[in-house]
């Protein structure tokens with residue numbers, strides 16, 4: 001049963017939002033004095049762009065089959081990831097069928113293991129893997145979620161990440177995840193400000209709306225424990241996210257023990273592969289894992305991560321990643337809801353998460369997306385060719 005073979009592999013970079021959602025203009029909530037591990041240096045405290053959070057930009061991977069069908073995907077990784085795709089990974093793709101995704105993944109991962117394993121290299125592998133699934137779906141005329149076993153429910157339900165959970169509530173989301181603004185370097189005063197903001201949102205949103213804090217790797221155990229207890233006792237926080245460095249599995253295991261019963265500890269958006277997530281789960285680091293399908297190894301790897309989580313009774317709520325996670329979440333009972341990153345600068349409106357890079361990207365209405373909106377071949381989106389695509393390493 002011969003599917004067309006991959007003939008061309010192209011890797012582009014793009015600036016200005018999209019998959020590199022931190023690459024936004026001035027005044028955006030996502031760069032407004034957010035707590036980070038770099039906040040210990042006062043000069044890098046006010047803005048994440050000041051230390052280079054948007055230095056990479058978006059990577060676009062495009063795979064063209066010999067019948068002219070094109071599959072593509074976007075993720076973070078920019079120019080260095082484009083180099084890896086065109087100069088290293090393309091050898092495992094040209095002349096192969098996209099149906100061989102399992103073997104291709106294995107070859108991409110183990111051929112780069114001597115300089116890869118996590119981070120940028122796995123972002124590049126993820127981008128290729130997502131483009132393979134998109135191409136396969138387009139060649140077979142099937143949405144990715146069909147190829148993953150089909151939907152287990154009729155719609156996706158979302159919580160919103162952004163600075164305005166009160167607006168998210170009005171827009172129909174089931175919860176709002178706020179960025180934490182102050183870390184340990186800003187002392188007790190910063191801690192009080194963190195609690196005050198959460199208390200204000202609790203007053204605005206009422207008791208039943210989920211409120212979460214995203215700490216973006218910025219805390220130590222002592223601070224995270226204090227924040228968790230106060231935020232739970234005083235404001236009914238639902239979860240504390242990515243409180244510590246992703247390398248500190250021991251710290252997460254301790255934090256999970258220290259956290260008040262009922263408050264969920266979540267992490268994993270900067271973790272990668274089945275082996276990284278196995279560490280998080282075997283060491284009982286968290287209640288919810290949050291892999292980003294564009295960073296953790298793609299759909300092929302997320303299947304392994306999700307199955308392991310399911311067998312251990314751990315929830316998997318993927319980080320952001322737009323259509324790439326929607327097609328996965330809809331097929332999984334242990335992913336009962338999904339994240340929607342509010343990319344409007346306010347954020348006071350729902351706009352497509354990866355705008356302006358994808359055409360046809362669905363957005364939640366009343367906090368939901370119907371499964372019928374995913375009923376298009378592949379991931380159901382097209383690349384916006386009106387944006388400035390740059391191909392730095394043509395083969």
Ligand SMILES: C[C@H](O)[C@H](O)CC(=O)C(=O)O
Pocket residue numbers: 030034161178179214216269319320339341
């Ligand atoms: C809001 C967070 O600091 C970050 O920009 C996004 C994130 O970690 C998440 O969506 O989760």
Ligand SMILES: [Mg+2]
Pocket residue numbers: 214216241242269319
């Ligand atoms: Mg997060």
